[in-house]
Structures are given as C-alpha cells and as structure tokens.
Amino acid sequence: MIDKETKRLASIFDAMGRGVYVIGDDYVIKFMNKASINAFGEGVGKKCYQVIANCDNVCSWCRAKEVFKGETLRWENYFPHINKTFEIFELPLQTDEGTISHFCIYQDITEIKEREKMLRASIEDYKKLFEHVRVGVHMSSKEGKFIDANQALMEMLGYTSKEEFFKVDITRDLYLEPEDRRKYMDLIERDGHVIDYEVDLKRKDGKVISVLRTAHARYDQEGNVIGFEGICVDQTQRKEMERKLKKAHDFQTNLIQTSIDAIIANDRKGNIIIFNQSAENIFGYTQEEISKVHVTQFYKDGEAKKIKQMIYGPDHGGPGRLVNFKVEIVDKDGQIVPILLSATLLYEEDQEVATVGYFKDMREVKRLKQEIHTLFEFEHNLIQSSIDAIIASDRDGCIIVFNQQAEKLLGYSAYEMIMKMSFNELFPPAMLEELRNELASDEYGGENRLLLFETYMINKTGDKIPVQLSATVMFDQGEEIGMVGFFRDLREIRRMEQQFTNQARLLHEHKMISLGRLSASIVHELNNPLSGILNYIRLMLKIIKRGDLETKNIEKFQRYLTLVESETSRCSKIVSNLLAFSRKSELELKAMSINELLEKCILLAQHKLMLQNIQIKTDLDPGIPKVLGDFNQTQQCVINLIFNAIDAMPDGGTLTLAGSFDPETQMVEIKIEDTGCGIADQDLHQIFDPFYSTKTEGKGLGLGLSMVYGIIDRHNGSVTVDSELDKGTVFTIRLPSLKR
Structure with missing residues (x-):
C-alpha cells in the first residue's frame, strides 16, 4: 500500500508537472500520479515495462535492481514509442510495512534536448561558417591585433599560420596607407559600424589587394570600444568577376553585332529591343530609327500574326520555336527581301518576356x-x-x-x-x-x-x-x-588524211611538171657556160702542145681558169637549185629569208624569162624580217606564179618581183606582177578552186593556184590577186613575220 506521505509528495510533483510512479520488487506498478497517467496511461497493477516501455520483458536499460539495493540514481532516457526524453530521479522508498519500493520521479525534457541539439548545431554551423566562408572573417582588438580570424582571411593576406598571423600589426603590416586605418577606426567608433569600406591592404608577399571591409564595434560593459568584428571581401575576385562579366557581355554583344544574320528581339508589345548591324544592312533602319518601328512593320499584312501562331504551335520546331521558315520581309524602302527566319521565345522566371528572331538574307543564296x-x-x-x-x-x-x-x-x-x-x-x-x-x-x-x-x-x-x-x-x-x-x-580525219596524201602526190606531180618546164630552159642555160669552159680548156691544151709556156701564156691561163671557175660555179648553183626544187620533202618550218628565196627563184627562171623576151625587175627591201615557213614549198609557190606570169606574156613583157614588210600588221609581203593579158572578172573568184583553169586545154591541170593557196594557208598566210584585162595581174602573198 502507498502511504499518505507518498501520495502527498505525488500531489506536489503533479503541481510541478513532474511524473511519479512507484513499483515493487516484482516490477508491478503500485502507484501513478496524474502526470504519469497522462504520459503513459493507467498502469497500476501492471508490469512497469509494459506500461512505461511498451514491451513484454524487463527493459534493457532498467536500473531497478540498483535502487532496491539502496542507491539513488539520476539519469536521462529516450522512450522511442512516445518519442520523448525524460530526466529520471530514482530512489528507494520504505513503506509503513517496512518493505522497499522503487520511487521514480521523472520530467519531460524533450524540448530542452531539442533546444540543446539546435544550439549545438548552431554553434557547429557558426564554426563551419566562420572557417569555410569564402570571405575573410575576423575579430581584432582596438590596439590593432587579431584575436581570431578564419582561414579565408589568412589565405587572402598570404599567411598560413594563425600564430604568425596573430602577431601582425594591422596598421603597420597590413594597411598600404596607415591613414586608412585611422579613418576606418574613426568611422566605426562614431557610427558603431562600417559597410563596404574600400581600402588597399598588403599581403605578406607584398602584393597589394583591394578589399571591402564591413564591421561593427565590440563594447565592454561600460560601453567602451574594445575591438572590432567584421568581414573582408577581396575586391580582386569581384573586379575579376566584373571583368569576366563585362567580357562575357562584350562577347555576347559582339557575337550579336558581328553575326552575318540579322538578329532582332522584341518585347511582348512588339517594341524592338535588339537590332544588330546585319539587321541595319538588311532592313535599312538605323539604331536611332528602329526605336520608332513596330515589329509588324517588317511583314506583309497578316504575315506577323501567322508567324506568331507558328511560333506558339508545335509544327515548326516545337512550341516556342520556329525553325527555317521562308518569308518575305519589307525593308525601309518598301523593297521585298527573301528571308529564312528562325525564332524563339525568351522566358524569365517562367514568364515570356521577348521574342528573338534570326533573319538570314536569302538574296545571295537565291542568286547563288x-x-x-x-x-x-x-x-x-x-x-x-x-x-x-x-x-x-x-x-x-x-x-x-x-x-x-x-x-x-x-x-x-x-x-x-x-x-x-x-x-x-x-x-x-x-x-x-x-x-x-x-x-x-x-x-x-x-x-x-x-x-x-x-x-x-x-x-x-x-x-x-x-x-x-x-x-x-x-x-x-x-x-x-x-x-x-x-x-x-576519226573517220573524217582519216578521210582528210587520205585526201591530204592525194594532194601531196598531186603537189609533187605538179612540181615535176614545173621541173620539166624548167629543164628545157635550164639545158640552154647550162649549155652556154659549158661551151665557154670547153673552148677555154681546148685553147689551153693547144698552147701546152706547142710547148710555149712563156710568162704571157701563164697569165692567159690564169685568166682562162678564173673564167672557167666562174662559169663552173654558175652551173653548180643552177644544178643545186634545180635539185632542191625537185626534192620531195615533208613540211618543215624554219626561219627563212624572203629575199634569198626570191633570188633563187630568179636564178631558176631567168633563162626561160630571157627566151620569152620578158624583162625582170626586182624591188627587195633589205630590212625584211625573216618568216617561219617551209623554204621548198614556198619557193614552189613563187615559181608557179612566175610560170603563170610567163604564160600570160607570150609576146614578152615585164615581170616585177617585190619583197616588203608592213610594220603595222607585222606581215611580210611578196608581190609577183606581170604586164600580161590579165584575168576576167568572172574568173577571179574561181581561180583558186582545184582543176579550174583559164588556159587552153593541154596547158595546165588547174591545180597550180589551188596548191599555192593551200600551202600559203598552212603557213597562216594569205594570197590575193588583182587583175585587169590586157593590163596585167598582181599576186600578193602575205606571211606572218617572226616579230609578230
């Protein structure tokens, strides 16, 4: 039984908000005050571990045995089933019957424990903040010594040891200008604090850094300033960040301004807020003018509304986007410009704030x-x-x-x-x-x-x-x-090659005909000097047979032999020219002298000209440049034209051979002019056609002038004719000079 004194004490603890319960040595609860009943429920007559701990066996933390041995205990315990912590005071209690009971007084200290926990966490957080915040935090004395400082401040100022750092004289060792320290102290003592006070400090290595100081004064009980607490923010980082931000901003601005595409942004009301240089070039507006222009003015009627619907829709790049849409815009002068438009909506805090468009000028693309x-x-x-x-x-x-x-x-x-x-x-x-x-x-x-x-x-x-x-x-x-x-x-080329072969054969045959005509006159031409040579040799033999070799006869022999040598040389030249003319050769282009060519032609033809009673005249310019040609074939052309002239003057006449150079056209000219019968006008346009001839039958095949025309044409030259009946004919051959 619980005596009255125990009940009276329990009432007192009820008033104090403390819980009280009494158990016997069999762990059965004998008494519970109201606070205990409110906390655990009515439990008198039940096992304490069933009521207090809500378990079926004696609690592992139970200390009842110690109490029954006479010990008094005070300790704390957490009860998870009710999520509370109690401070427990246990002592032995002797009843009137002389038995020992377990008297337990407890107090709910859950809130106290939570506050302690929060306080410890706050202290720990403060320590972490103090040590790990990336700004310098410090406490200093009025005399200019650090009392405490975090790692960030030490790193900022270049120190590694707190022991060393606390020996620093702030005014002398840290301030670049000691006067700044005095101004700082005056301000903080006057106002009790300073905010963002900018000052230059010296690091341990001598490097100067700019910092912002924010601090307040610390006072003693009498209100006197005894020191300062505050933070230092390294301006170097901030200025570097500002520099980077400015660089990023400038980069973004340059990116926009240097874009080859027009970039235009407008707010939700359609006012232009970004208009880059390419936009100026495409649309024709200046930055000053664009502030008065509404975005819809860029489009034809109804086009802006259509584009807005497409941006909001899902079919052209997704909601909020428009990708590569072909559209025609209207520039400042009303001209239509084809554009490839991409656009997107811009958001800020989930709110639409603007639309930006990328306008690719397609005029050049269309042109390309x-x-x-x-x-x-x-x-x-x-x-x-x-x-x-x-x-x-x-x-x-x-x-x-x-x-x-x-x-x-x-x-x-x-x-x-x-x-x-x-x-x-x-x-x-x-x-x-x-x-x-x-x-x-x-x-x-x-x-x-x-x-x-x-x-x-x-x-x-x-x-x-x-x-x-x-x-x-x-x-x-x-x-x-x-x-x-x-x-x-190659079929036509093969046919032409065959034709050319045939023409070459005809050319050679025609040359042989010309050679035959030359031969008759050349025989007479050779006979005269050979007769003279023979007479001189016979005369010398006759003198030798007489045995009369006096000095005067030796002088005669010398004179005779000189004449023999001259006549023999003349014969040799005639034969050499005749052999060269008769030789069959391929086209071989070399630098050749026109004057030399004409002189050789005269040598071959002069006896025939004399037999025909034809006087020959020459007009050869000694300054004629050389031409590139085949000497033999060009000579054949001139001989052919000389023979034609001889045929045109059966009763004699005059043949003029002239050579000249036209510096204006850089052409060398050869003229073969006769005083013969001339050519009728109706025949002039046909005379160079193959097998066309104005001569009587048996006098020619009609291939001579055709051959001349073909040879001169292959030399990149030309041959022309001027003629008048009964007065004469002039053939002019023009060949490009090597100067050309």
Missing part, C-alpha cells in the same frame, strides 16, 4: 542558286553541244552521261544507254583489255589518265568506229567513283 542552276545548265549544254562524244560511267561501269555527239557517233539514244548499258560493251574485247592496261600505265598522260589514245569502238550496228580517246578516272576523297571519256570521231 540561280548561278548554280545556270552553271548546271551551261555544263549540261556544254556536254551536249560538244563536238566530241562524251561518255561517263560510275565505278561499276554503268553509263551515266551520254551526250548528243555520242548518240551520233554510236547510233544509240541516251535513253538506251544511261543506267542500262556498260561502258565495256562499247569496245571490242581486245581493245578493252588494251584500254585498261594503258589507263593503268603512265604512258598516255599519267596513271589513271589517257590523252589522245587511238582505238576503236563498236556502234549499234556492230561497225568499228576509229576514235581518239582522252579519259580520266574520277575520284572523290581518294575513292574511285567513275570515269569520263572524250571520244573524237
């Missing part, structure tokens, strides 16, 4: 597209209008280009060939193998190239076509992608 289209058309027309067949194939040999000339050459249409037939099908097997070998070698222009390679192709009807092929293998980034070939039809 047109140029590319024109170039493509030009290249297509170039391929199609080529005089050579052009055939290209891919890497597998499939034909991909087949121009009109190829159609004419082979008889296939482009429709039949492109992507349907192989390049290999156009050649005989043997030729194809040779073509591949030559293409792989470097003999015809280098590896993977063929220049002017002659071969045969097979046309649609199976005939062999002689062609001259130039081809190259095409590569893209080092990888073979195909081949293109240029095929020149």
Whole structure:
C-alpha cells in the first residue's frame, strides 16, 4: 500500500508537472500520479515495462535492481514509442510495512534536448561558417591585433599560420596607407559600424589587394570600444568577376553585332529591343530609327500574326520555336527581301518576356542558286553541244552521261544507254583489255589518265568506229567513283588524211611538171657556160702542145681558169637549185629569208624569162624580217606564179618581183606582177578552186593556184590577186613575220 506521505509528495510533483510512479520488487506498478497517467496511461497493477516501455520483458536499460539495493540514481532516457526524453530521479522508498519500493520521479525534457541539439548545431554551423566562408572573417582588438580570424582571411593576406598571423600589426603590416586605418577606426567608433569600406591592404608577399571591409564595434560593459568584428571581401575576385562579366557581355554583344544574320528581339508589345548591324544592312533602319518601328512593320499584312501562331504551335520546331521558315520581309524602302527566319521565345522566371528572331538574307543564296542552276545548265549544254562524244560511267561501269555527239557517233539514244548499258560493251574485247592496261600505265598522260589514245569502238550496228580517246578516272576523297571519256570521231580525219596524201602526190606531180618546164630552159642555160669552159680548156691544151709556156701564156691561163671557175660555179648553183626544187620533202618550218628565196627563184627562171623576151625587175627591201615557213614549198609557190606570169606574156613583157614588210600588221609581203593579158572578172573568184583553169586545154591541170593557196594557208598566210584585162595581174602573198 502507498502511504499518505507518498501520495502527498505525488500531489506536489503533479503541481510541478513532474511524473511519479512507484513499483515493487516484482516490477508491478503500485502507484501513478496524474502526470504519469497522462504520459503513459493507467498502469497500476501492471508490469512497469509494459506500461512505461511498451514491451513484454524487463527493459534493457532498467536500473531497478540498483535502487532496491539502496542507491539513488539520476539519469536521462529516450522512450522511442512516445518519442520523448525524460530526466529520471530514482530512489528507494520504505513503506509503513517496512518493505522497499522503487520511487521514480521523472520530467519531460524533450524540448530542452531539442533546444540543446539546435544550439549545438548552431554553434557547429557558426564554426563551419566562420572557417569555410569564402570571405575573410575576423575579430581584432582596438590596439590593432587579431584575436581570431578564419582561414579565408589568412589565405587572402598570404599567411598560413594563425600564430604568425596573430602577431601582425594591422596598421603597420597590413594597411598600404596607415591613414586608412585611422579613418576606418574613426568611422566605426562614431557610427558603431562600417559597410563596404574600400581600402588597399598588403599581403605578406607584398602584393597589394583591394578589399571591402564591413564591421561593427565590440563594447565592454561600460560601453567602451574594445575591438572590432567584421568581414573582408577581396575586391580582386569581384573586379575579376566584373571583368569576366563585362567580357562575357562584350562577347555576347559582339557575337550579336558581328553575326552575318540579322538578329532582332522584341518585347511582348512588339517594341524592338535588339537590332544588330546585319539587321541595319538588311532592313535599312538605323539604331536611332528602329526605336520608332513596330515589329509588324517588317511583314506583309497578316504575315506577323501567322508567324506568331507558328511560333506558339508545335509544327515548326516545337512550341516556342520556329525553325527555317521562308518569308518575305519589307525593308525601309518598301523593297521585298527573301528571308529564312528562325525564332524563339525568351522566358524569365517562367514568364515570356521577348521574342528573338534570326533573319538570314536569302538574296545571295537565291542568286547563288540561280548561278548554280545556270552553271548546271551551261555544263549540261556544254556536254551536249560538244563536238566530241562524251561518255561517263560510275565505278561499276554503268553509263551515266551520254551526250548528243555520242548518240551520233554510236547510233544509240541516251535513253538506251544511261543506267542500262556498260561502258565495256562499247569496245571490242581486245581493245578493252588494251584500254585498261594503258589507263593503268603512265604512258598516255599519267596513271589513271589517257590523252589522245587511238582505238576503236563498236556502234549499234556492230561497225568499228576509229576514235581518239582522252579519259580520266574520277575520284572523290581518294575513292574511285567513275570515269569520263572524250571520244573524237576519226573517220573524217582519216578521210582528210587520205585526201591530204592525194594532194601531196598531186603537189609533187605538179612540181615535176614545173621541173620539166624548167629543164628545157635550164639545158640552154647550162649549155652556154659549158661551151665557154670547153673552148677555154681546148685553147689551153693547144698552147701546152706547142710547148710555149712563156710568162704571157701563164697569165692567159690564169685568166682562162678564173673564167672557167666562174662559169663552173654558175652551173653548180643552177644544178643545186634545180635539185632542191625537185626534192620531195615533208613540211618543215624554219626561219627563212624572203629575199634569198626570191633570188633563187630568179636564178631558176631567168633563162626561160630571157627566151620569152620578158624583162625582170626586182624591188627587195633589205630590212625584211625573216618568216617561219617551209623554204621548198614556198619557193614552189613563187615559181608557179612566175610560170603563170610567163604564160600570160607570150609576146614578152615585164615581170616585177617585190619583197616588203608592213610594220603595222607585222606581215611580210611578196608581190609577183606581170604586164600580161590579165584575168576576167568572172574568173577571179574561181581561180583558186582545184582543176579550174583559164588556159587552153593541154596547158595546165588547174591545180597550180589551188596548191599555192593551200600551202600559203598552212603557213597562216594569205594570197590575193588583182587583175585587169590586157593590163596585167598582181599576186600578193602575205606571211606572218617572226616579230609578230
């Protein structure tokens, strides 16, 4: 039983808000005051561990045995099932019957513990803040010594040891200007604090840093300033950040201003807030003018509303975006400008604040597209209008280009060939193998190239076509992608070669005819000096036989031999010129003298001219430059024209040979002029045609002037004729000089 004294004490503890319960040595609760009942519920007669700890066995932390042995205990315990902490005072209690009970007094200290925990956390947080904040935190005395400082301040000022740092004289060792320390102290003592006081300090290594100081004064009980507490912010970091921010801002501004595309931003009301240099160039407005322009003025009627709907919609880049939309804008002068527009909405704190647009001027792109289209058309027309067949194939040999000339050459249409037939099908097997070998070698222009390679192709009807092929293998980034070939039809060239061979034969035959005509006169020309030589030799032999070799006879012999030498030399020249004229030779272009050519022609023809009673005159300019030509063929032309002149003067006349140089045209001129019968006007335009002749039958084949025209033309020269009936004819040959 619980005596009255115990109950009275329990009532007192009730009033104090303390809980009281009494248990016996069998752990059964004998008494609980109201505070205990309110905390744990009615538990008298129940085991204490069931009521107090809500468990089925004796609590692991139970100290009842110690109390029953007479000890008094005071301790704290946390009860998780009710989430509370109690301060417990336990002592033995002797009842009136003389038995010992366990008297327990407890107080709920949960809130106290929470406050202690928070206080410890605050202290720990303050310590962490003090040590880890990236600004300098300090406490200093009025006399200028540090009492405490965090690591950031020490690092800021270049110190590693607090022991060393606390010995620093603030005025002398830290302040660049000691006067700044005095001003700082005056301000803080007057106002009790300073905020963002900027001052220059010296680091331990002597480097000067600019800091912002914010601090307040510390007072004693009498209100006297005893020191200062505050923070130092390194201005170097801030200024560096400001510099970086400015650099970033300048970079962003430069990026916007130097963009090749116009960048325009407008607020939600349509007012322009960004308008870069490219925008000025495209739209024509200046920065001063654009402030009065609404964004809708850039578009045709209704276009701005349409674009806004597209930006908000999901179909053109996503909600809030518009990607590569073709639109026409209106510039300041009302001109239409094609634009490729991309735009996006700008947000700030989830609120739409502006729209920015990127305007790509498509005028140049359209121009380039047109140029590319024109170039493509030009290249297509170039391929199609080529005089050579052009055939290209891919890497597998499939034909991909087949121009009109190829159609004419082979008889296939482009429709039949492109992507349907192989390049290999156009050649005989043997030729194809040779073509591949030559293409792989470097003999015809280098590896993977063929220049002017002659071969045969097979046309649609199976005939062999002689062609001259130039081809190259095409590569893209080092990888073979195909081949293109240029095929020149050699059939006409072969026909012309045959014709040229025939003409050369006729030319030589005509030369032989001319040589025959020369021979008769040259025989007489040679006979006269040979007769003289023979007479002088006979005379000398006669004198020798008489044995009379006096001095006067020796002098006669010398005179006779000189004449023999002269006449022999004359004969030699005549024979040499005749041999050179008769020689059959290929066209050989060399620098030649026109005056020398004319003199040799005169030597060959002068006896015939004398026999025909034709007087010869010459007018040769000694300053005539040389020309590039074939001496033998050019000589044949002049001889032919001299013979024509002789034929035109059967009763004699005058033949004039002239050589001159026209510095204005850089042409050398040869004129062969006669005083013969002339040529009728109706014949003049035909005289250079092959087999056309104005002479009587049997006097010529009509090939002479045609030959002359062909030879001079091959020398890049010209031959013209002026004639008047019964007065004479002038043939003029013009050849380019080497000065040209």
